[in-house]
Every structure is written in structure tokens, then in C-alpha cells.
Amino acid sequence: MKPLLLESFTASSCIGLGLGPTLASLLAQRSGLKRCDFETVKIDTHIGEVAGVDDVRLPGELARFDCRNNRLAELALRQDGFLDAARSAVARWGRKRIGVFIGTSTAGILQTELAYRERDLVTGALPAAFEYGATHNSFSVADYLRQRLQLEGPAVAVSCACASSAKVFSSARRMIEAGLIDAALVGGVDSLCLTTLYGFHSLQLSSTAPCRPFDLTRDGISIGEAAAFALLERPPPSLDADDILLTGIGESSDAYHMSAPHPEGHGARRAMQAALVAADLDPGSIDYINLHGTGTPSNDRSESHAVTSVFGPTTPSSSTKGATGHTLGAAGALEAVISAIGLQSGLMPGGVHTTQIDPTLTTFYIRENRRSPMTRVLSNSFGFGGTNCSLIFTRAQ
Amino acid sequence: MTLSAFVGGIGVLGPGLANWEAAAEVLIGRVAYSPARTVLHVPTLLPSAERRRTGRVVKLALAVALEATSRAGANSAQLASVFSSSGGDGDNCHELCQALALEGREISPTKFANSVHNAAAGYWSIATGSKLESSVLCAFDASFCAGLLEAMTYVNVEGESVLLVTYDTEYPEPIHAKRPIPDAFGTALVLTPCRTPTSLARIELTLDEAAHDTLADPQLEAMRQAIPAARCLPLLRQMALGAPGRIVLEYLDVSRVALQVEPCI
Numbered sequence: 080m081k082p083l084l085l086e087s088f089t090a091s092s093c094i095g096l097g098l099g100p101t102l103a104s105l106l107a108q109r110s111g112l113k114r115c116d117f118e119t120v121k122i123d124t125h126i127g128e129v130a131g132v133d134d135v136r137l138p139g140e141l142a143r144f145d146c147r148n149n150r151l152a153e154l155a156l157r158q159d160g161f162l163d164a165a166r167s168a169v170a171r172w173g174r175k176r177i178g179v180f181i182g183t184s185t186a187g188i189l190q191t192e193l194a195y196r197e198r199d200l201v202t203g204a205l206p207a208a209f210e211y212g213a214t215h216n217s218f219s220v221a222d223y224l225r226q227r228l229q230l231e232g233p234a235v236a237v238s239c240a241c242a243s244s245a246k247v248f249s250s251a252r253r254m255i256e257a258g259l260i261d262a263a264l265v266g267g268v269d270s271l272c273l274t275t276l277y278g279f280h281s282l283q284l285s286s287t288a289p290c291r292p293f294d295l296t297r298d299g300i301s302i303g304e305a306a307a308f309a310l311l312e313r314p315p316p317s318l319d320a321d322d323i324l325l326t327g328i329g330e331s332s333d334a335y336h337m338s339a340p341h342p343e344g345h346g347a348r349r350a351m352q353a354a355l356v357a358a359d360l361d362p363g364s365i366d367y368i369n370l371h372g373t374g375t376p377s378n379d380r381s382e383s384h385a386v387t388s389v390f391g392p393t394t395p396s397s398s399t400k401g402a403t404g405h406t407l408g409a410a411g412a413l414e415a416v417i418s419a420i421g422l423q424s425g426l427m428p429g430g431v432h433t434t435q436i437d438p439t440l441t442t443f444y445i446r447e448n449r450r451s452p453m454t455r456v457l458s459n460s461f462g463f464g465g466t467n468c469s470l471i472f473t474r475a476q
Numbered sequence: 477m478t479l480s481a482f483v484g485g486i487g488v489l490g491p492g493l494a495n496w497e498a499a500a501e502v503l504i505g506r507v508a509y510s511p512a513r514t515v516l517h518v519p520t521l522l523p524s525a526e527r528r529r530t531g532r533v534v535k536l537a538l539a540v541a542l543e544a545t546s547r548a549g550a551n552s553a554q555l556a557s558v559f560s561s562s563g564g565d566g567d568n569c570h571e572l573c574q575a576l577a578l579e580g581r582e583i584s585p586t587k588f589a590n591s592v593h594n595a596a597a598g599y600w601s602i603a604t605g606s607k608l609e610s611s612v613l614c615a616f617d618a619s620f621c622a623g624l625l626e627a628m629t630y631v632n633v634e635g636e637s638v639l640l641v642t643y644d645t646e647y648p649e650p651i652h653a654k655r656p657i658p659d660a661f662g663t664a665l666v667l668t669p670c671r672t673p674t675s676l677a678r679i680e681l682t683l684d685e686a687a688h689d690t691l692a693d694p695q696l697e698a699m700r701q702a703i704p705a706a707r708c709l710p711l712l713r714q715m716a717l718g719a720p721g722r723i724v725l726e727y728l729d730v731s732r733v734a735l736q737v738e739p740c741i
Contacts, residue, residue: 121581175683184592191569191651195577204650211654216563217593217614233683234728235622238593239612250611250626257629258477259683273576278588330609332601337526338589349607463589464598466610 127303303404333465372398485548560623
């Protein structure tokens, strides 16, 4: 595939608002997970909550979009000069030539969960103030962003569970390649809600302790929330050494089970191989793998099989979900940004909370940070429904 | 910028529209439209363990996908797919929200797993053994054109065929009052980069801001306006006519998707 430039990017999660605090947390191997005290949730688990979301106010003309998910999107937009970067992209390309591709799994469903507690006792109706389209619907966050940034190109929400915001890169890339647009706002936004907290609990997939991917005693995920964005464009003729390019994308489906990965990781393997083919790279040229690494026994086993079958047992790999939690539909974009700042700062972030690596998992899992110049990073995202996406990012150097 | 593809097979299921052949007769006015609730069948395509778990949205999506791939004579296992829906499984969503509003908050793990927007795509992949990529999209009322844009860019950039499935089902109350989709409607198109023996038409897509097409029959026009997936109806009508023509579909705000349709005779 023809590489694309990440012209600008930002991420906000429980380990920090924006790139600086995120990098500082990764360098310090600081986790943002805490015991769950979200809303009225009574589950013994840990969560990765972004500080200050409740205090965010949306611009008055977009008030109907008000919900936790869009507040989180707004908070993230305000970091790292991203609003200005979007304005410059509009100046460069024009509003109609910039597309919007946002991954989310639950959007603003929290708003509906709260509205169901306030149903009219007689009629059962939801409160008059409840806005379905601008909050609950999967498209709400993509719509919010296009209106907030006054973009008029094609816009869409990609919603395929935990691979959503990795797959946005693929949809955007095809539309740029087809010539329908010149630039794309891509990203992922997912926020804490009762559906996912109680849902993963019902599947016995959430841990009571902070999640510990690839650990011998791993027993589930910790749910987090995040918003991460990038502006994708065709690269200019000359690049700075620290510019980050998207050079490979691989996608596949498991055709196996709705909520369990293929035990041998066949789908994950095909996604990684397809990304390498798209980037025209050998497995040996990948310096570090940011794993999907959710911390459930079956996910990590499946992914380890897949990674080792493609890369062998020597490529340094880790999951950053011990730090950020599993941010579900935002995980692909968040981990794309973590891959990008890792490339720029020569950081392979060690996986936090993991104390004893499961000896049956043959992937080379790193627990301590490694500082070393890197050129290429592969990032994995897999989701319910058996959907897989691998991305390769390259430092221009 | 123009994108083109051949339409190799169509599936349709909606209120009073039982399949593509029946819908085509109604759309060209040869048979009068007769309103009836959409009838959804259990998808025989799925293993019985999975079959029990599927709700209306999965039944609808699988039915139109199966019709389109059968008519196209396509091998579903070798087709990438695009699934686009303005909502998800309304019944499932309602039951989860209702359970979460109660004291115990006990929710069904199966209902939670089925609550993902890509449930239909996941079940289709399990049913057909397709291991290729699947994009799963939502653009609220613009979901049909969003799916069509994704599918057309896929065909033109990857040079491969793709199955496009767009579908909507109604929410039960109380969400229905806020999102009044009246009934289930779905359509599926197999799009190929080259002409095949089953090709019905070649379509050329451009983004536009012209006035969008409507349907002369007031009941069909009401359906087009009320169910986002039914915004495809002017395109289906043009293909049913078997005549060349240009139609314009409603997309986002003032944006439109214009399609030049050339039948393969």
C-alpha cells in the first residue's frame, strides 16, 4: 500500500491527557487503573477512568450532543493543538475533501442507560430531554466531530467491537487512495458505561485486580476509556525524521465464534501477515509489537500462538492495557498513538502489572521499558465477532 | 472522482417486499404495492447453537446477504463484506437497558455479546466461513450511502468483489418513540470490479449536491423516508427498470451520492 502520514495525532486516556503526560506515564510505567467507583456500579473490578470528563462543556450550538462519550471526544480534541491542526487541514484541503472515520463500540449508550431509570411511571416513556441520535447512536461521536471541526466530507462510525478504531485507518486509507478525499480525521472514542462493565462481568471476562496481560495468573480485562485521533494525509515529498507513517494494514475475520477468538489465533495470524504484505516487509523488520493483550486467558493464548507463528519468539512485545485498561472501541487508535510516540522516543513500553509471565506463552513479552531507536512497530486489535486488524507504523528517519 | 462497479446480485427484504424479484415488480409499478409487516425467518445457514441466539437484525441481514450472493452465484467464503446499519439490534438493546435499570442489574452474557454492532457480520462470517475483511459501519440516516461508499472504494482500490449489506430493524418502546423506525428493511448487493455472467448493471458513483430522487408511490416514498436502509430504493428501482439512468440518493446534510446506472444487457 502507499504509505500515509500521521500529520498530527493525540490521545487521552487514564494515563494522561495528551501526548506529553501519556509518554511520561509510559516512561514511569505508571498505570491509571483504580478500583471501580464509576457511577452507581457495584462490581469488584478495576477501571481506567479519564479525569475531568464530567466537567467538560460542549460548545453551546452542539449542546444536543452532550453525553460522556462526546465530552471525552471534546476533551481529547483540546490536547496537543489538535483543533488547530484540524483547522490547518481544512485550510490545506477544503472542508469537503476531509473525511471522518471514528471507531466506537458503545458511543453514548450511558445516556440511554440513565434515561431508562427515569422512565415515566405511567407511560413508560423516556425523559423528554433524551436525545437518541446525538448520544446513543454509534454515529453520534463521528457526527459531533464533523460538526465541531466543520468538516463536510464523507463521515462514518466504524463499530466492530474492540477492533473498531484500528479498522478506521483502513476505511480512511481506501477513500484517500480512491481519490474521494485528501485527508481523514481518524480515531476512536469509547467511554465507561454500564453495558460494558456489567456485560464483561456477565461473561466472566473482567478481572477483580488490575488486568495483567500475559501473566500466569491473568484472569480478565480492566475496562478503560479513551479518545485518540490522527489526521491522515498523503505524505509530502520530504519528511522530518520524526514523522510517522502508516505503512501496513491487515484485516481478517475468524469465522469461528462471537465472543471467543480462534484458539490457535488463525484470524490474528492472517491479519498480521496481511499487514506485512501490504507494507512489503519481512517479520524480522518489526522492532516491537503492541499486542492486543487484553489479559483474558483465552485471548492472550490465542494471540501468543499467532504472534509466535509469524514472528518467532524474539520480537519484543507487550500490551499497554495494564496501564490504560482495555479501552474497547478506542483501543486501536489509542495504541496507534502509543506506537507513534514509542517510535518517536525510542520506547518499547514494558507491560505493567504483569509479574510472572505465563511460560506457555512463547511470545517475547517485555515487562520492563526498553529504550532503543525503532523504525517499525506493529499494533494488533481484535474484537468480538471475530474481527481482526493489524497496523504497521514506520518512523520516517 | 468517479468510482465504478458491476452489481452482480441483489437481495431485498422489507415491509411488503419479500425478495428482489417481488420488490422489482413493485418498484417499476407492474404490481401494486401491498403493505405487510416484514417477515423474518430463522437463518438456516447457521449452526443450530448459533441459530437460537440470533435476533431480528441478524435474521434480516443474513436473509438479504444470502439472497444477493445466491443470485450473484458468488462464493460467500471468498467475499469481503461491508455491513452498514443505522442502529443495532433494537430488542437486544432494550432488554439490556431494562435489566441495567433494575436493582440486580443481571444481564445475559449472550445478549451482551450480541449487542455489538458487528453481530450480523460476525454471524455471517461464522455461517459462510468467510475469513476476509468485513467493515461494519453506522452513519445514522446516511448509513446506506456510507456503506455504498465503503464498498465502492473497496472494489476500486482493492480490485476485488465485495458484499454490501445494509439493514435496519425497529426499536421497541420506549426507544421507538425517540427513533421511530416502523419496520425491518434490508438490502444487499454483490459488487464486482469486472462484468460477470450475472451482472445486472454497471454503476458509477460520484459525490454531489444535486436534488435527491424520491419515489412516485406515496407508500414506497414513506418507506424511503422512514427507514434509513430504504434510502436505496431509487437505485433499486432504476436497476429494476433495466434502463440507463442517473439517480441521486440522500446522504449527509446537503451531500448526495449520484449514481449513473447502465444495465448489462
